[in-house]
Amino acid sequence: MMGTGKTTVGRVLATKLGYKFVDTDEIITQVTQQSISEVFATSGESAFRQIETQVLARVCAYTHLAIATGGGIVLRRENWSYLHHGLIVWLDAPIELLYTRLNTDETRPLLQAGDLRTQLETLLQQRQPLYSQADLRVNVNLEETPEQLATRILAAIPQVLKKGETPTTQL
């Protein structure tokens, strides 16, 4: 979900793994020469989602790469075939944490209209069943630094290889 720390923690995780790192939003910004807000404003969400899928289709083919996606990547069914090229980590955070982080943020177009808490609740309700399809669920809290969170994710990854329910890691 937006604000959970995918871009920030993904970068740290890549460093720890000795992997390269890409963020699909950053690639979209480079390719379109527009900010994410500008893409939404000038072309609309549906065009953004199309570009997002094209970007994911390209980057998912690489090995030794950590990919941070936008929180809406789960919405298109075809994206899942690309996501499953790798190990999918769900950063799950309570609404209050997201609210604290995104309260003054103006870079996420889907959260600019209306009450932020309501917006977050609505989106999370829609997306929770999709996020829960990930390989690893990581409960995010306010105490851990990106460094600590990345360390915890790394430690939890072996559990993904074992058969059974989706593993969850919390502090």
Ligand SMILES: Nc1ncnc2c1ncn2[C@@H]1O[C@H](COP(=O)(O)OP(=O)(O)O)[C@@H](O)[C@H]1O
């Ligand atoms: N573990 C963390 N502790 C404190 N702040 C964080 C942490 N992870 C991310 N942030 C901050 O939260 C905001 C959202 O993080 P970001 O990585 O952009 O999330 P996402 O890519 O999931 O939307 C940024 O301001 C970032 O600096």
Ligand SMILES: O=C(O)C1=C[C@@H](OP(=O)(O)O)[C@@H](O)[C@H](O)C1
């Ligand atoms: O959840 C979403 O639909 C979106 C999340 C954003 O990325 P982050 O999850 O990195 O904020 C960005 O792709 C766009 O604003 C839409």
Ligand SMILES: [Mg+2]
């Ligand atoms: Mg991001």
